[in-house]
Amino acid sequence: MPRGGLRVYLGAAPGVGKTFNMLAEGQRRASRGTDVVIGYMEDYGRLPTRRMADGLETIPRKTVTYRGMSFAEMDLDAVLARDPGLALVDELAHTDVPGCRNEKRWQDVEELLDAGIDVMTTVNIQHLESLNDVIERITGVRQRETIPDDVVRRADQIELVDMSAEALRRRMIDGNVYPPDKIEPALHSYFRSGNLTALRELAMLWAADRVDEALLRYRDSHGIHQPWAARERVLVALSGGPEGDTLVRRAKRIAARGAGGEFHAVHVEPQSGLDATPPEPLAHQRGLVEALGGTFHRVIGDDPAPAVLELARDLNATQIVVGATRRGRLKALFSHGVGEQIIHGSGDDIDVYVVTHAEAAYRKGR
Template identity: 45%
Template sequence: MIHSSELTNHPDEVYAQPNRTYDRPRRRGKHKIFIGMAPGVGKTFRMLEEGHRLKAEGIDVAVGLLETHGRKETAAKAEGLEIVPRKTMLRSEKKLAEMDAEAVIERRPQLALIDELAHTNIPGSLREKRHQDVEEILNAGIDVFSTLNIQHIESLNDLVARITGVVVRERVPDSVLETADEIVVIDVTPETLETRLLEGKIYAPEKIEQSLKNFFQRRHLIALRELALREVADSVEDDAGTLKGQVCNIHERVLVCISTYPNSLQLLRRGWRIANYMNAPFYALFVNDPDKFLTKPESLHIETCEKLCKEFNGQFLRVNGNNIAQAISDVAKQYRITQIVVGESQQSRWNLLLRGSLTQKLVRSLKHVDLHIIATEKSGEPN
């Protein structure tokens, strides 16, 4: 997923100008998703704002589906944008309106604005879900802006249910986000969202009190906000890590380097406290020199370290290598480590002058990793 795309920043793709005959090149449309922690954060408003901006730049924009939910500010923001008429369907002798994806494709705007990506279509529609309609529109070469709340992502469904006590039935497969060209988080504080709710800007007055007692509880909003920010941070990190071979770490990850020295248990405890403070994944690494034989006490010591690491819910790593600094550096890059905990060198000053310290070698090979050097008593035999 690429998160730096903007509709007007594709020099290899030429947009048709309105009122002009033009054969659109065969290509899949670009998909940009505006995501938020809950209803009312301003996803639709922001989508409409960008639609107006692009229209002013000469892009042919049409609204495929807009849900205002009675919000006057949102309805007003849609003024001046063409809205593709919905199709009506008869259901239980009632006329219901649904987005007309085929009409959007026939209209062929350069950009379609489509609200509520997780919506389930009326039974009898050509496709069950709105995100499937969007897929058809994208395949027709039309760019799409859409909106989505974090609780509608399939893989987060169980977690959201545990947080809020609400089982969300309308869900979107994670693949929809994975294939999106850009994701934008619309972020507001829980306090701002509560104010909007009390002012009647999200739900009708009769629903406000019930909402505050249920889904819109402060603790729910805080957790959902963190989920939304983390979801996009994960996506950005995955993408940035592939750019020009560089690694971009957004989340903290802590690695403790242990050895046969007795101080390794102390390092593990200190590393776990750092990881716990940062709310970060925790790893422990032992580099085994294949040319050296571990004594029974040393083997038991490493087993004790592994047991303690697992008690801290950490992941214990064991690799073979003659070059300890290189092995640590390789593991740090593989696991995207941001913090490394090591004990101070127990080599003699003469050896340090001749060979250099482990810390110096790590500093040279890992440019964007913080090193924590823990002072300990010099005892035991080195690994």
């Protein structure tokens, strides 16, 4: 039996319209003949969301008793027995009440997928495990319910449900997110403009990473070696020479010109392991790369230029930064330096920036 497909509606915060969009797509699919059911849906009293569910079959929830209290959970067995073509399951990061078969709702969804049922679901960026501490620093609130990033990354489709901070705050004021008694406290705490803007940027960056992963998988499966740029990705080649700090800072500035840009640095070591580069300058440059938010790579190769180009294509880099040659004029007459070899080998798909520096200027005069 083929596994079902998973579509995730990802939002930066509650109230952006994830559930509404999921239901709207469910209605569209149902109108085209797909057998759609609502496995679990929370409308939080939002009338537009509730109305969007009209006409869709809803699987009744089951009641689970825990510590003398009753809770309504998704009836996983009933959804499996119903065996629809598509199940709508809200709040992927939800923790099931003890007594349910699974601890987390995403595990319930895995069972539905394994049974060949397509699933649409929703999750907010603050519930992703890798961002838990970052979200706490931004909002001051630690999320108790988290979900492994890989669960969401494995989705066949991820749709970012986007809304500006100002628009979401207006929705809040209009009473379209929380009940009246919760509006003012929320506006002055979690839903401050600065918080929402930061969460929105995080959601966009996380989604952009997912796009990059999909592009890489597609390129690999189709034998495509040319970079396809979803965003700017800069690779700086470091020899360990004194120009390294200049190159790293230039690469960072180039990457920062575009939204979501990132930069990497690479040092190529010979296969013999006998690297003539002094370790101290290289260690300093690695520290600078990481302090500026970049990623440092060491690769093995006796010929630096092909090694740099191979890594650039593996990373889907759009630009390479190299230093101007430190070789004297006499050597330059008889052979190409590493920078020139990289330029010749980069083709039409990678731009190469040659950065001048004090050491190169000194060598020109010799």
